Amino acid sequence: MNKSYVYQRKKLFIFIIGIIIFVMVLIGRLAYLMLYMSEHYNDEAVKLHERERQIKAARGKIYDANGTVIASNSTVCTVSVIYSQITEPERVIEVLSSELGISQETVRKKVEKFSSREKIKSNVSKEIGDKIREYDLDGVKVDEDYKRYYPYGSLASKVLGFTGGDNQGIIGLEVEYEEYLKGTDGEILTVTDARGVELDYVVENRVEAVPGQNVKLSIDVNIQKYAEQAAYKVLEEKQANYVSIIAMNPKNGEIYCMVNAPEFDLNNPHTLNYELTEEVTDEEYQDLLNKMWRNQSINDTYEPGSTFKIITATAGLENGVVTPDSSFNCPGYKMVEDRRIKCHKVIGHGPESFTEATMNSCNPVFMEVGLRVGAEKYFENMENLGLMEKTGVDLPGEAGTIIHKLENVGLVELATMSFGQSFQITPMQLLRAVCAVINGGNLVTPHFAVGLADDEGNLTEEFSYPVEEGVISGETSETMKHILNMVVAEGGGKNGQVEGYNIGGKTATSEKLPRGNGKYISSYIGFAPAEDPEIIAICIIDEPVGIYYGGTIAAPVIASLYENILPYLGIQGVETNDTKEEGN
Numbered sequence: 001m002n003k004s005y006v007y008q009r010k011k012l013f014i015f016i017i018g019i020i021i022f023v024m025v026l027i028g029r030l031a032y033l034m035l036y037m038s039e040h041y042n043d044e045a046v047k048l049h050e051r052e053r054q055i056k057a058a059r060g061k062i063y064d065a066n067g068t069v070i071a072s073n074s075t076v077c078t079v080s081v082i083y084s085q086i087t088e089p090e091r092v093i094e095v096l097s098s099e100l101g102i103s104q105e106t107v108r109k110k111v112e113k114f115s116s117r118e119k120i121k122s123n124v125s126k127e128i129g130d131k132i133r134e135y136d137l138d139g140v141k142v143d144e145d146y147k148r149y150y151p152y153g154s155l156a157s158k159v160l161g162f163t164g165g166d167n168q169g170i171i172g173l174e175v176e177y178e179e180y181l182k183g184t185d186g187e188i189l190t191v192t193d194a195r196g197v198e199l200d201y202v203v204e205n206r207v208e209a210v211p212g213q214n215v216k217l218s219i220d221v222n223i224q225k226y227a228e229q230a231a232y233k234v235l236e237e238k239q240a241n242y243v244s245i246i247a248m249n250p251k252n253g254e255i256y257c258m259v260n261a262p263e264f265d266l267n268n269p270h271t272l273n274y275e276l277t278e279e280v281t282d283e284e285y286q287d288l289l290n291k292m293w294r295n296q297s298i299n300d301t302y303e304p305g306s307t308f309k310i311i312t313a314t315a316g317l318e319n320g321v322v323t324p325d326s327s328f329n330c331p332g333y334k335m336v337e338d339r340r341i342k343c344h345k346v347i348g349h350g351p352e353s354f355t356e357a358t359m360n361s362c363n364p365v366f367m368e369v370g371l372r373v374g375a376e377k378y379f380e381n382m383e384n385l386g387l388m389e390k391t392g393v394d395l396p397g398e399a400g401t402i403i404h405k406l407e408n409v410g411l412v413e414l415a416t417m418s419f420g421q422s423f424q425i426t427p428m429q430l431l432r433a434v435c436a437v438i439n440g441g442n443l444v445t446p447h448f449a450v451g452l453a454d455d456e457g458n459l460t461e462e463f464s465y466p467v468e469e470g471v472i473s474g475e476t477s478e479t480m481k482h483i484l485n486m487v488v489a490e491g492g493g494k495n496g497q498v499e500g501y502n503i504g505g506k507t508a509t510s511e512k513l514p515r516g517n518g519k520y521i522s523s524y525i526g527f528a529p530a531e532d533p534e535i536i537a538i539c540i541i542d543e544p545v546g547i548y549y550g551g552t553i554a555a556p557v558i559a560s561l562y563e564n565i566l567p568y569l570g571i572q573g574v575e576t577n578d579t580k581e582e583g584n
Helices: 003-036 038-048 089-100 104-111 126-134 172-176 221-238 282-293 305-318 354-360 363-373 375-384 411-418 427-438 474-490 555-568 577-583
Strands: 050-055 069-081 118-125 140-149 186-191 205-207 214-217 242-248 255-261 327-330 333-336 339-342 350-353 449-453 459-462 504-511 520-528 535-542
Touching: 069 089, 069 126, 089 104, 089 118, 089 126, 089 140, 104 118, 118 126, 118 140, 126 140, 221 242, 221 255, 221 535, 221 555, 242 427, 242 555, 305 354, 305 363, 305 375, 305 411, 305 427, 305 474, 305 504, 305 520, 327 354, 327 363, 333 363, 333 411, 339 363, 339 411, 350 354, 354 363, 354 474, 363 375, 363 411, 375 411, 427 474, 427 520, 427 535, 474 504, 504 555, 520 555, 535 555
Parallel strands: none
Antiparallel strands: 050 186, 069 118, 069 140, 186 205, 214 449, 242 255, 242 535, 327 350, 333 339, 449 459, 504 520, 520 535
16 A cells, blocks of 8 residues: 555545534534523524513602692603604604604604614603604604603792602602602513514513502691791792791601792793893803702701700700899890900890890890800700701701811800801701700601502501600700790790790891891791690791891791691690680
8 A cells, every 4th residue: 555545545534533523513513502592592583673662650649748649740752763664754754843843853863863762752741642643653652651740839849859851859859759759660572573663463572660659748738838828928028038937846857848938830840930131051040940949948057046045045954054043134245255245235134034034035145154054065965956967857968067166166156156156057957956945855857758658648658767865854845945935925026926825936137147248037936835835837038128137027927827727737725714705
């Protein structure tokens, strides 16, 4: 056998082996693809022939304390096009441009864009959506969607907040309780041929949307309305920048109303609540919107002025440096180090007891009490009453206290703090602290949401909030209620009186920084009944024009509110001789 023949046979053998190996590898690859990857490629093939459309979930409703719907949904439509299914592009462009009020150029760009789905416009009214459906245009899809609707317009706008184009919460309670309200979107899967045209004879796959959960609030629409009426009245009369009113239950922290006038239209939140006098850039307009949306009751701080004397009085009583009958003398000023700090009554109040000094809102007496307590104990008292922390109210963007560090507080700083200057807090922080002063010493968490509700507004799950008990003594609380009742009955809070009720309260007139600019914040805190408070409210009037004293313009606001809502809440007044005779 010659060498050439052997060589040829070896080459043939190697070739055959190579063929066998190649075939085995090919079979192995095919087996891998067919057996192990079949599910994957089947899914990929299905995806090539499926078109996914989202089914929007209905957002949960928001109910007031009485089960009245204050945030719901209206049905709207989303109009979109599928490029591969359009058979009459010019007709589609003409119809959509006309019905949706969009330029033909804008519509054309989307109609001629090669994509699986192109949205033309969302939040289209159901009436127009139905009309577009009637044209029966190939490649045009009209899907029903939901848009947030607020039946009371601007009522409690800065509390409720609103949603964006995707129906997601933007500000207020809408964003705070997003996880409950948003729901879970569903989807529709339709099958198409190789060209992307939907196959009518193939049943579509559908995953239903899950609606969001309903949230129930402690806000009462009627109380909110009364409060807004009172706020707008004084806002207009005094040409103020804004007026804020908060009313709540001092025993459990439930908020009955929160007004920040002027409010804005929740159904048109991107429209300013006033007319512009000059053109602004888009960025400037957004800044104006952000300012309009601010909730002054919790987002902004201020110097509280004389309403803070409630805190100083509490500290004095708690630390035993003063009693209701302690004697003082006011010459019209007090020297603190080298500073002569005046009383609002230039000639002074003369001899007075501590109770009388509170009724007179006498600065020199409160400076003396603050200095007797001392900075360390004073700060400790503020901490006990929650004034060195945020309240935990269930709204986003809450501001915190702006105050000197303890080590930087000298006698002058402590003296001015004692009558509500040289630091800043929010109205909500002060109201919460005063709740503890008058409710027996319990530091509650102010809140709006009381729980989840069914479609009739009945509670299905109740929320709970922290309460810190015993932050002050019951004895101090009882004494403070009596003193603050005297402030309204016979002192500077007389305009806060409500016929048939014992009211406790304190007024304030604080000058804004820089001092001497002639700009003031007028305020008043009042609670009822004084002997066992069931409601407490605060009114803040920013930069009133003309008369600006809190006792003159802020106290009557809460008095008028109480005249309407105390009987409404079923809060009993005091028994007088007249009522006894009527009963006989």
